[in-house]
Amino acid sequence: MMIIMKANATPQQTEAVIASVKEAGLNVHLSQGVEATIIGAIGETHSIPLERFEGMDGVDIVQRITKPYKLASRQFHPEDSLVPLDGFHVGGDEIAVIAGPCSVESRSQIIETALAVKEAGASALRGGVFKPRTSPYSFQGLGEEGLELLAEAREKTGLPIVAEIMSQVQVDLMVKYVDVLQVGARNMQNFNLLRAIGETRTAVLLKRGLSASVEELLMSAEYILAGGNNRVMLCERGIRTFETSTRNTTDINAIPVLKSLTHLPVILDPSHSTGYSEFVAAIARAGIAAGADGLIVEVHPDPAKAVSDGRQSLKPEAFAAMVKQVGQIAQIMGRKLATVQGEYSKNGWA
Ligand code: PEP
Ligand code: MN
Numbered sequence: 001m002m003i004i005m006k007a008n009a010t011p012q013q014t015e016a017v018i019a020s021v022k023e024a025g026l027n028v029h030l031s032q033g034v035e036a037t038i039i040g041a042i043g044e045t046h047s048i049p050l051e052r053f054e055g056m057d058g059v060d061i062v063q064r065i066t067k068p069y070k071l072a073s074r075q076f077h078p079e080d081s082l083v084p085l086d087g088f089h090v091g092g093d094e095i096a097v098i099a100g101p102c103s104v105e106s107r108s109q110i111i112e113t114a115l116a117v118k119e120a121g122a123s124a125l126r127g128g129v130f131k132p133r134t135s136p137y138s139f140q141g142l143g144e145e146g147l148e149l150l151a152e153a154r155e156k157t158g159l160p161i162v163a164e165i166m167s168q169v170q171v172d173l174m175v176k177y178v179d180v181l182q183v184g185a186r187n188m189q190n191f192n193l194l195r196a197i198g199e200t201r202t203a204v205l206l207k208r209g210l211s212a213s214v215e216e217l218l219m220s221a222e223y224i225l226a227g228g229n230n231r232v233m234l235c236e237r238g239i240r241t242f243e244t245s246t247r248n249t250t251d252i253n254a255i256p257v258l259k260s261l262t263h264l265p266v267i268l269d270p271s272h273s274t275g276y277s278e279f280v281a282a283i284a285r286a287g288i289a290a291g292a293d294g295l296i297v298e299v300h301p302d303p304a305k306a307v308s309d310g311r312q313s314l315k316p317e318a319f320a321a322m323v324k325q326v327g328q329i330a331q332i333m334g335r336k337l338a339t340v341q342g343e344y345s346k347n348g349w350a
Contacts, residue, residue: 001041006060013058069218071225081263087340091265094338096294100126102309104146114153116316121323123338125159130166139307147177168196198227207235233265238273247275255290265293271312281322288329
């Protein structure tokens, strides 16, 4: 932490700040120039609020030198983290393509979608079973029955499964079934949920909140990492802006920004980012070109009949065309699409 004194600060004021830094258990590095006096506070500063020094007489600016998200930050972990999913890793050279319906609706719907997205080159299957709907009267998801159907689809295709968890009371149930716990945008700052997921060792896809900054997303990731679960992937899914021609606004900038700030893999959701199926492939291509480590895309065999998010869901043929395009962009970027290795059975992947 760096404490910059005002130009007219008295030696007594500087002494008082130094004493307070020492009292906080930190070491002092004093730099006294002609124009400014800077007090470096060295040690475990993360739990010490800036306000402790900001209000002291003679203090001009107090700044942290290290990021407040120390586990998520690249500062102390410069190399990329790879998140193992059974069969492949997310991050590094490989690009994960997670695809499937917004909601699991029926056995035939999820099995048909799983087979189609696998055939098209997807590396994981998504499907919501607990749905965060704006209206309490909308379809809320099939719950455990939906998890059973996802598990059956995994057995048929070998695709690892991704499903959203909405509450910490669902942790035990969800980890029994899924390979990746999705934390939805609306729960990005549900800190009790994040802590509970931090206690598991199941991979997590943490989506950015509707109006959350990049730093807030990283602070939420920190909650999970602090619990000892380091299998965290971040997801840009569009943010709220003044623009109404799309459902959300894809913050493409967030991809290279996150890649520079954190070692965690970054996934782009072009479906919720745009809200319209006709824009999904364009934004998926942009995301991979911008350096994303993967995509999560909504696919439905009959989008017009989908119980949720049909308007942004791709038909399997459109998804297959999109995968071909992003595969080519991946190649230009010196990467390739991940493929699931091995066969899945009741005992796991062989
Ligand atoms: C979803 O993935 O279906 C979903 C609800 O996403 P988000 O939390 O990004 O709105
Ligand atoms: Mn959805």
